[in-house]
Amino acid sequence: MLPAVAVFAFYITYPLVHTVVLSAYSWSALNPARTWQGLGNYAELLDDPVLLTALKNNGWWIVLSLVIQLPLAMLLAVGIGSALRRHRILRTVFFSPLIVPAVAVGLIWTLFYDPNFGALNSLLEALGLHGLVGGWLGDPRWATVCIIAVSCWRYTGFHMMILLAGLQAIPDDIYEAARIDGASAWRTFRHITLPLMKRIVLVDALLITVGSVKIFDLIWVMTEGGPNHASEVLATYMYRSAFSDDRMGYAAAIATVMLVLTLIATVIYVRLTGRGEEEAAAA
Amino acid sequence: MRHAIAVTAICLAAGLMVMGVGCPPPQTPATPGPDVAPGGEKVQLQMWTIWNTEPRKSALDEIVADFERANPDIDVVVTNVEPDAYKNRIRVAIGSGDPPDVFFVWSGEWLHNFVRGGNVLPITDALSANGGEWRSRVMGDALKWYTFGGETYGIPFLRQCTFFFYNTDLFARDQVEIPETWDEFLAVCETVRRPDVAPIALGNSVKWPAHHYVSCLWQRLMGQEQLMSDFDPLGPGAYDSPGYVQGLRMFQDLVARDVFNRAPNGTTRENARALFYTGKAAMFYTGTWDFNSFREGGEAPEDFWDSWDWFNFPAVPGGEGDQEAIHGGADGYVISSKTAHPDAAIQFLQHLNSLESAQLFVDRCRELVLVNGAVTEENADDALLKYARQVEAAPTIVPWADTLMERSVAEVLLSGCQALIEGSTTPEQIMDEIRARQAEVKQRLEELGGTDVSQGPGEELAKLAAIAESPDAAAEITGHSEDWKSVTVRVTPPGGAEPTTVDLQWTESGYQTVTRPENDSQ
Secondary structure (H helix, E strand, O other): HHHHHHHHHHHHHHHHHHHHHHOEEEEOOOOEEEEOOOOHHHHHOOOOOOHHHHHHHHHHHHHHHHHHHHHHHHHHHHOOOOHHHHHHHHHHHHHHHOOOHHHHHHHHHHHHHHOOOOOOHHHHHHHHOOHHHOOHHHHOOHHHHHHHHHHHHHHHHHHHHHHHHHOOOOOOOHHHHHHHHHOOHHHHHHHHHHHHHHHHHHHHHHHHHHHHOOOOHHHHHHHOOOOOOOOOOHHHHHHHHHHHOHHHHHHHHHHHHHEEEEEEEHHHHHHHHHHHHHHHHHH | HHHHHHHHHHHHHHHHHHHHHHOOOHHHHHHHHOOEOOOEEEEEEEEEEEEOOOOHHHHHHHHHHHHHHOOEEOOOOEEEOOOOHHHHHHHHHHHHHHHHHEEEOOOOOOHHHHHHHEEEOOOOHHHHHHHHHHHEEEEHHHHHHHHHEEEEEEEEEEEEEEEEEHHHHHHHHOOOOOOOOOHHHHHHHHHHOOOOEEEOOOOOOHHHHHHHHHHHHHHHHHHHHHHHHHHHHOOOOOOOOHHHHHHHHHHHHHHHHHOOOHHHHHHHHHHHHHHHHHOOOEEEEEEHHHHHHOOOOOOOOOOOOOEEEEEEEEEOOOOOOOOOOOOEEEEEEEEEEEOOHHHHHHHHHHHOOOOHHHHHHHHHOOOOOOEEEOOOOOOOHHHHHHHHHHHHOOOEEEEHHHHHHOOOHHHHHHHHHHHHHHOOOHHHHHHHHHHHHHHHHHHHHHHHOHHHHHHHOOHHHHHHHHHHHHOOOOEEEEOEEEEEEEEEEEEEEEOEEEEEOOOOOOOOOOOEEEOHHHHHOO
């Protein structure tokens, strides 16, 4: 027990507390001197239009990732789950985007979206859809959506695997009983699969949500949060503040905001899964 | 100004404390330094650079190999980082307290920021040793870019300038003359335009290429002195000259004329370059670092190798700046103030800065190395010779705005240029934001400075205060009262101008300048 506490304190608690403390100062990484700001960094954050953009974008990330990835992963897991079990190759295909490093994924898709040489615009032009040809990653309206699409491509297979694991835990005889009772595929899914999968779906949703709050790599590789902060999220803005703008205290304040948001999401999901357990216990 | 002195004082004082330990005695390369560990263990020097592409990479490897052969007790480990990633990575390394011994820098505020934080080892003494032999190797006044407050903090190695590169075939097709003024330039844009040829390639996904236009226009409109006084993070930073808005408007006008390729903000620099050398754009505003992509053996297609040339940024008639000025910077290397092997690091820099290394580099890379005699008829091609002559003939070489402004203020400008392209902001708005950011930065720096006065009057602070008075000059204390409360400093500006004498008086908020009557200074 003690070693675990020590490791926890050293690797998690200390950096966490340190970050919060640092957020009360104004300082540069290149200069040892710090000035006390109190809540000054937070006051500035409240007033910062870029933070608002970042929060809004993180919101889009959460919503779109949940709405696209979760149903799609479920569809893949249930719909071709049995086929997947038999054909390992399919599983590998869906899972493979995740093994490719994010930087490589980002670069490949950046080429795909490139306004002058990219496959997307070439495709649209070949189809005669000249009106749809756009700047994509360079267009403030589309940049975030374009990156979320890549993220969905990358992670849906991963979530499918998680759900698949959940599916395999459901005993076959329940399905068999349902079949004997003449239940349709939809009713089987609605009344057997979904209730029994509730916890794993919630855990998966938590993973997606926390991942969307923390998302950094793809955005940094593809747009660096640009153009003009249009695809900025909390993590990229934190990084930019720390290492491009050289404002470490301000970056620490952003990190603290991220921490609070992630904690809130976790508490909500823990509550939800907890309730699920109580229901199961009552039943 | 009072605050400014105090700020510079604390920043530099912090730096000096660190440097005091590692300040090396000047020494000749042949003698092994005290860095050699007992038992003949090798000294290892970490070197970070952005020369991650050929031919620079192997040229540097050769130079390093030569050095290691001559100094078998020193090992140089080179780490290559992609340029845009390097900007952040080196900050992380320095911020985490484990910086490389020798690292690449861009000149200007970028370097100055490191210097202010006390992260760079001054090499002034080594440069002046042996009758200033090392100093005399460096071409022209390039060292001034690496000199702050009388101390020199590294060596400028490569001269990089930006020009309008153009496709000579496309210009010949339309019988276009090289434009000399902004209006002529706008006319050229229209002449060379075709449905499948954009007048200018612009890859602005990394944000800084578009700002080059604004930076040049500002210089042409207002002159460099005006810019320097506004850019100074500790200066008044008024940014109230109408030239600022006008320059941004002229760039906005360029965007409105649709002279750039599709979606510049979504285009990478590499793809903009490709648009240019595939003939899909007639011009490309870029730096001499792209020479090697265009010339024989480069990434451009073979039929392009002889189809390019360049001209300087056009003049803006009626502007107050030097209309012939070239825009550029000096890439170079500095030594970390935290290095455990200052002598070995200096030895290595001396080797890198030697005529042999410079000629080797020019021979392999055909770039303008800032060492006297490095570029010769034998080792350079026509492009490099033309460029070298152009630099020699230029009245001044002016750094780009983003290398002179404080980081976070520069970020406002860079993002602002992106926003101008997408049409989501106005020149006035950008300037308002820059002023606001500048005020915050100044306040922060002043708060930092306010704490240092407790140290009381003394030689160190007096020297720093004198330096703060005229950042590019050498300051020497010529007299002081017993308690150091009044100090006389002789300030020698670079370039052989008359030295002036400045009196400093101690007040409770630090040293202040006492203006003395004109005739008194004789």
